Amino acid sequence: MKVVPGLEGIAVTETELSLVDGEKGHLVYRGHWAKELAVSRTFEAVVHLLWYGHLPEEKEERRFRDLLASHREVPESVLEVLKRLPLEMDLMSVLRTAVSTLTTTEDDISPRERAGAVLAMIPTLIAHRYHFLRGSRMPEIRRDLSHTAHYLYLLQGKEASPAHVRALEAYWILTAEHGMNASTFAGRVVASTGSDLFSSLTAAIGALKGPLHGGAPSEVEGMLEAIGSVEEAEPWIRKRLEAGKRLMGFGHRVYKTRDPRAEALREVSEKLSGEDPWFHLAVEVERTALRLLEEYKPGRRLYTNVEFYAAAVLRAVGLPRELYTPTFTLSRTAGWCAHILEQVAHNRIIRPQSVYRGPMPGN
Ligand SMILES: CC(C)(COP(=O)(O)OP(=O)(O)OC[C@H]1O[C@@H](n2cnc3c(N)ncnc32)[C@H](O)[C@@H]1OP(=O)(O)O)[C@@H](O)C(=O)NCCC(=O)NCCS
Numbered sequence: 001m002k003v004v005p006g007l008e009g010i011a012v013t014e015t016e017l018s019l020v021d022g023e024k025g026h027l028v029y030r031g032h033w034a035k036e037l038a039v040s041r042t043f044e045a046v047v048h049l050l051w052y053g054h055l056p057e058e059k060e061e062r063r064f065r066d067l068l069a070s071h072r073e074v075p076e077s078v079l080e081v082l083k084r085l086p087l088e089m090d091l092m093s094v095l096r097t098a099v100s101t102l103t104t105t106e107d108d109i110s111p112r113e114r115a116g117a118v119l120a121m122i123p124t125l126i127a128h129r130y131h132f133l134r135g136s137r138m139p140e141i142r143r144d145l146s147h148t149a150h151y152l153y154l155l156q157g158k159e160a161s162p163a164h165v166r167a168l169e170a171y172w173i174l175t176a177e178h179g180m181n182a183s184t185f186a187g188r189v190v191a192s193t194g195s196d197l198f199s200s201l202t203a204a205i206g207a208l209k210g211p212l213h214g215g216a217p218s219e220v221e222g223m224l225e226a227i228g229s230v231e232e233a234e235p236w237i238r239k240r241l242e243a244g245k246r247l248m249g250f251g252h253r254v255y256k257t258r259d260p261r262a263e264a265l266r267e268v269s270e271k272l273s274g275e276d277p278w279f280h281l282a283v284e285v286e287r288t289a290l291r292l293l294e295e296y297k298p299g300r301r302l303y304t305n306v307e308f309y310a311a312a313v314l315r316a317v318g319l320p321r322e323l324y325t326p327t328f329t330l331s332r333t334a335g336w337c338a339h340i341l342e343q344v345a346h347n348r349i350i351r352p353q354s355v356y357r358g359p360m361p362g363n
Contacts, residue, residue: 012185017339018030034177070143119333164272167268217314234288242296269282
């Protein structure tokens, strides 16, 4: 039996949700270019596309938006659990724990509505913890704002500018779905055992938390902070590569060309903060990193990935670094739920094998 470390190049299922073409740098959601959706549609419309198979008409979209808005309140019992968690627990662990406690909620709604309820509650969970740690008050939940506008409102206590809402929405659309990545696979494995949505999402959040997966954008910002100036970029990167370390925001298991999401997000962040010296530094670091990756890792085809400019967008809309991965979790929940629904509809338990290399018992 052949062992394929990291399951690289192995397809575990057929899907109608997305095409990730790593050679051409293409990302398609159910027949639509993700980058076009990012500039023309709302996050709700794209979630509808993923869950129901088509982009909604105006009326359908309004109904779906209202459905999500109606589930924004989190049960008091769950909020009480959150308050008792250790203060030093990071936000992703809090979110993972919170979603796992949702297993106790009512079971009398359709699978899509249940998915909508979790998606709607995640902003509230994040904002609740964020304010709790800062000793500030989370604003009253509203139903009149879009998912994106409401998230920024809950965190920032005031309505965000349309430019910020639009930028975050583009980021969320571009990161909502991405084929059989590690967290999606984790979620599908749990769903394939017949377990519930909340357990599947709990597993997915656990996987996304890792720095090689969803934890990268905050590390990108840390890297830019450590570099500090354009002059320092080359010596800093050389030192890191010579020490055999990785550059955050570069390389991808599937994309062997520029990640299309990185390109789209660079445009979004340039529009928002083209004049900001931080953005200028990011552009210079990217240029230097690509040159040096080619020098130190020739032929590995390492390019900028989505996380590099994700950091720039999230920073530009005013989110603090500790919220980067939780914010990514929110959009990816849409993709996870779509995969879980698909897995349940065509289920076969995911059960690969391992090859034993240990000793045999003696006679
Ligand atoms: C995303 C990632 C985990 C993909 O890993 P992978 O497909 O397993 O790639 P590999 O580990 O096989 O890497 C192939 C080679 O490129 C190198 N490499 C990969 N990403 C690198 C990076 N970001 N910086 C420096 N070198 C890198 C590896 O060291 C390896 O070199 P080697 O052939 O000399 O051993 C990896 O590129 C990475 O760690 N990137 C940084 C974290 C990040 O930005 N994650 C967000 C992903 S969207």
